[in-house]
Amino acid sequence: MPPKGKGGKGGKGAASGGADADKKEKTPKGGTAVKVRHILCEKHGKCMEAMEKLKAGVRFSEVATQFSEDKARQGGDLGWMTRGSMVGPFQDAAFALPISSMDKPRYARLVIGEAKMAAPEEPELSQAQTEKLLQFQDLTGLESIDQCRRTLEQHNWNIEAAVQDRLNEQEGVPSVFHPPPPRPLQVNTADHRIYSYIVSRPQPRGLLGWSYYLIMLPFRFTYYTLLDILRFALRFIRPDPRGRVTDPVGDVVSFIHNFEEKYGRSHPVFYQGTYSQALNDAKRELRYLLVYLHGDDHQDTDEFCRSTLCTEEVITFINTQMLFWACSTSKPEGYRASQALRENTYPFLAMIVLKDGKMTMVGRLEGLIQPEDLINQLTFIMEANQSYLMSERMDREQRNQTQEIRKRQDEEFEASLRADQEKERKKREEQEQKRQEEEKVRQGVLMEERRRRNLEEEKERKSECLPPEPQADDPDxxxxxxxxxxxxxxxxxxxxxxxxxxxxxxxxxxxxxxxxxxxxxxxxxxxxxxxxxxxxxxxxxxxxxxxxxxxxxxxxxxxxx
Incomplete structure (x- = not known):
């Protein structure tokens, strides 16, 4: 089975099956995968002949050795494949087949089958981990239980650290517990619908213009050639210092300070934070993010900054319509953004917006562009992608409504629970009061009974102690x-x-x-x-x-x- 981007050409295809396995391989973990074998054929008749031999019970490895045109290494065995690692039709057919079966010719001339399937294996959670997972979900409001689990696992199940990190992420602040590695930031630049607008330098006009151009051409060529050679040679001596991002916020603040010293303080409002923070804020606020990569050594940079970027109409347009983040590519943070956006020339502007759940670059403007053209191109890009923002806003409103309903339900449940607890408390108090009253009455009865008994005993004692009654004729x-x-x-x-x-x-x-x-x-x-x-x-x-x-x-x- 060909991996994505490496499929056969023209009518070539692959056939695979799993009736036999010559070697045992370790089953991959962490995601669903299929183990496939294939036979790559050019002609349909040859492919069908291979199918007949397989149906007749001939070992797959033998048929692959005989018919496959890619020499069928390891008997046609491609090993374990996951989704996204193969071309679309091949992937759909491979994952749709029952285990240890074969399919009809696909992908022009293609026979495929499935030998094994590996399901994701995740360790079961303990009771303490389950309680932390539910508590973390309640505190953060995340709906995905898998995302909650991944976050807690990244923080070694330390719920305080995980909650703080989540709050930092929502505020656009980098993680203070597990800082991300200094690699290119993930922005979807693979969308084929990215709008590109490239402005070429104007050709010289007149005899004087062409004369100046021809005179300066060898000097300019020599300068840039030597500069490129010097940079290339320095890579072997020491690594590019821009590859190590140690203070991303400091890089941005330093660029803004240098920009204002050179071009003045009249400019669009710069986002004073890292590229990642700008992406997070634009995603949270559902706004467009305009990224400007500043090339210090480029010949058009000064003119663009003075004549285009710092004009009143451009400043007003950018400040009212989008977030604006900028940095020099000579700074580590700007260089990291450059690796993600892959500019070709300067000045470079990229329009990024939340699209299909990902921050996606939907437009790129390169070259010395005039203020009016810049506003027109940005307006066109915004209008072309407005539907995505509207869809995201509707989805977010729906999620917010769902969360609000859930919050109200929780509040009602808590109120009902408190009312039930209050009723139960009053009931217990009444029962206790009744018990005490009954006990008091019982004690009173006992005391009265004891008093009466003591009184009777005292009367009997007094009666026994009385002197005898004298006779009637006693003179005294x-x-x-x-x-x-x-x-x-x-x-x-x-x-x-x-x-x-x-x-x-x-x-x-x-x-x-x-x-x-x-x-x-x-x-x-x-x-x-x-x-x-x-x-x-x-x-x-x-x-x-x-x-x-x-x-x-x-x-x-x-x-x-």
Missing amino acids: SVKIVFKLPNDTRVERRFLFGQSLTVIHDFLFSLKETPEKFQIVTNFPRRVLPCLPSEDQPNPPTLKEAGLNRCQVLFVQDLTED
């Missing part, structure tokens, strides 16, 4: 009638010499008596000191209290008080 006895708060009457006899405490203990031992009470007389109304106090630690006897042999006392309930 006192008959007392107690009127309780519930209008119940209780009678008992006591001795005059007994303390009022005995009366209190008797009443306390009764079930009808309240827990707290005091004993009062009716006429005169006074409270009997039945319990010890600070003023009277020993309560008086019944006789000392002035009670009669037949006395009525009232029991007053103090529990509510």
